[in-house]
Amino acid sequence: DSGVTQTPKHLITATGQRVTLRCSPRSGDLSVYWYQQSLDQGLQFLIQYYNGEERAKGNILERFSAQQFPDLHSELNLSSLELGDSALYFCASSVEGGQSAEAFFGQGTRLTVV
């Protein structure tokens, strides 16, 4: 158990809908990362938050947004869903978000858009 909790584990929804994925980082970790894993793109970095502030942005679509709350949990919001958004979404956390910090991953949320 990495200490990072993601909910829900599975999500099935229709095209055009909106969903929210939730992540609770390890106790004491200030930095949260979101990654998307798909068969064609592999593991791609989406966005990073550090202590409530956005720190880095990757290949995140405009239909997607995220935030980190004062209690440090994070949510990833996906809207106007398309079939191609079906993927495994991982959250990871690290203590301070620097180059050498170990990132601990949650079990992921498997999103299926039908």
Place this chain on the structure above:
Amino acid sequence: AQSVTQLDSHVSVSEGTPVLLRCNYSSSYSPSLFWYVQHPNKGLQLLLKYTSAATLVKGINGFEAEFKKSETSFHLTKPSAHMSDAAEYFCVVSTINTGKLIFGQGTTLQVKP
């Protein structure tokens, strides 16, 4: 820019034989490198990390990796494969300011009895 290239998409070994998973990296500065493992329907688990200390890094479950700057490589090895090692392995480089991880395409390790 940083990147990693995993040279084999699929490696098959027999149980009890050595494992070698190859990774080359590209980085404009001294990199931090990691190997993660993903078992089917599971999250990603850190096997080991290199952060400019010893070039030979020991990880969990008997895995180790050697950082070779001259070859820009960070290959993962294990002396003797076990059936439970069958999984997807990712070589990863971390960026300097944010620690965001850049993943290789992954190597599927198959272990035959």
